[in-house]
Amino acid sequence: MPGRVDGRVALVTGGGSGIGRATALKFAAEGARVVVADIVPESAEETVRLIREAGGEAQFSYVDVTDEESVRSMVDLTVGEYGRLDCAHNNAGILGPIADMVEYSREDYDRVIAVNVTGVWLCMQAELRQMLTQDPPEGGHSIVNTASVAGLVGSPDIPAYSVSKHAVVGMTNSAARSYGTRGIRVNAVxxxxxxxxLAAPMFERAESEERMRLRQAVGRFGEVEEVAALVVWLSSAEASFVTGTPVRVDGGALA
Ligand SMILES: NC(=O)c1ccc[n+]([C@@H]2O[C@H](COP(=O)([O-])OP(=O)(O)OC[C@H]3O[C@@H](n4cnc5c(N)ncnc54)[C@H](O)[C@@H]3O)[C@@H](O)[C@H]2O)c1
Structure with a gap:
């Protein structure tokens, strides 16, 4: 049986760990050739190894998403290796310090914005430029950005992170409107x-893990594979009429 993204070329940033690794593995399991990009080569190489071990096709690309030249090289490598780019998952991100807004240093704020906002912006620009030169696959090209529930409601413990994820939702919606008629769908998870x-400091700081667990309607935390399944579905032809949507995968936390 063909996979959901059979024959497509997928690019995942932050593919060396957590949600990005799970998405890269899922893309490959559903038939895509995958470029696994990360600022930490060893971890991304390990993702590539896991994909190949499972019979899939993958390549590593170094990327620092805050560096325009590096982002351009990542897209060039993808096209050089596999000839095109069908699906992109802009997922690299950092949490930044857990602190009140008034205690946040300018330096910490700038770093969170550089990775989480400018990083996604630069990746989208480079990916869109490439996709606009191609004939869209069935259901359209797909860009999926990793936002957060912190991009939909305020998060007092991580204010800069919340700012950054609201920005990701904003740029997702704007790009969806700009490129919808040109065969490119843009969504956020x-x-x-x-x-x-990334989330370890949140767990360490939690007053009670049980209380944190119960914030989700389902009474448990999510698994990286549950996010990956949504990303790959959004990237497939099955989601052909879905664009400009920040999709919650939150166990009902914001219900
Ligand atoms: N874990 C959560 O609870 C949670 C919840 C909502 C959203 N998210 C978002 O999911 C995404 C993935 O996070 P995760 O939880 O898997 O964390 P993670 O720390 O496991 O993975 C993040 C990856 O991004 C890479 N990265 C960081 N800075 C980079 C840069 N400048 N250039 C390239 N790569 C860089 C890291 O090396 C790492 O491999 C992030 O955008 C995060 O904000 C996570």
């Missing part, structure tokens, strides 16, 4: 807390 290295 908004996970609640998922147990990854």
């Amino acid at each position: 908004c996970p609640a807390l998922i147990d990854t290295p």
